[in-house]
Amino acid sequence: MLALENFHVLSLPCMAIEDLAKLPETPCVYLVVNSQGKVLYVGKSENLRKRWKSHYKLSSLIEESGIRISYVEVQEDLLFKVERALINALNPPLNENEPSKGIASLRQRVGLTQRQLADLVGVTETTVRNWENNRSGVEWFERVAKLCDSLQCTPNDLFGYQKIAESEEKA
Template sequence: MINPQTINPLTLPSVALNERSQLPSQRCIYFAIDSQGVVQYIGRTVNLQTRWLKHHRYKQLAQSEDVRIAYLSIEPDLLPEVELALIEWFNLRLNQTEVISDKKRISLYLDEALKSDLERLAKIRKRSLSNLIEVLCEEELERVRKNGELKDA
C-alpha cells in the first residue's frame, strides 16, 4: 500500500484542465490542483483521458483559473484503496459534495440488499451513490470495450 504522506501531487505529471484531451489513457489516481497548488479533488479511473473528457466535476473546476490534472499510475487492484486513503489524507470537501451536472437522470430499480451494499460502499469511498454507480459502470464498460464485446452490439 502507498503511504499518502509520501505523495506530492505537485511533482506528478500533469496537464492543464483546458488541455484535458492530452491526458494519457491509463489507469491512475488523479488530482485536480488549483493555481495555488491546492488539491481540490481526487479520483480514480481506468482511463484518465476518457474520464476527463466527460468528468462530472469539470464545470465546477473550470470556474477556477489554471487548474491542472496530475496523475499517479497505480495497479488496478489498488485503485479504490489508494484513492480512499488519499481522499482521507487530503480531507477534500469537493469529493464529498453533490455533483452539479448537465448529465441525464435515469431511474434504476435495485434489489434492496444490492442497494444497501452500494450505499455502504459509497459511504466508505466517500462518494454519492449516484457517482459510485457511474464509476462502476464506466469501469465495466472500459473492460467490455477492451474485450471487444461491444463490437457486435
C-alpha cells in the same frame, strides 16, 4: 504502492484542465489542484482521458483559472485503496466527507470496480454507474424494496433463488 509520507502533489505529472486530451489512457488516481497547489478533489478512473471527457465537475472547474489535473498511475485493482488513502490524507473539499450509501458503498466495501460488478451481475458498466447515480433502473430496486417490506421477505424469497439452489443441489 504510494507512500503517503513521501507524497508531494507538486511532484506528480499534471495537465492544465484545458489540455485534457493529453491525459493518459491508463488506470489512475487523479487530483484536481488549484493555482495555489491546494487539492480540491480526488478521484479514480480506469481510463483517465476518457473519464475527463465527460467528468461531471469539468464545466464548473474549467471556469476557474489555474486548475490542473495531477495523477498517479495505479494498478486497476488498487484504484479504490489509493483513492481512499489520498482522500483520507488530503481531505479535499469537493469530495463528500460523509460515508456513501447504496450500491457504490457496498461495491467499494467488497473492493470491486464498476466493471467487475457489471461482469458479475451480467450488465454493462454504464448500467452499474447509472444505478449508483440514481439515473436508470433504480425504480425497479425501489419496487423490490417495497415488495419486500410489504411481504416481509427478502429479494431471494421473491424470486425463489433458495428453492432453485436447493433443487440444483439435489440434482
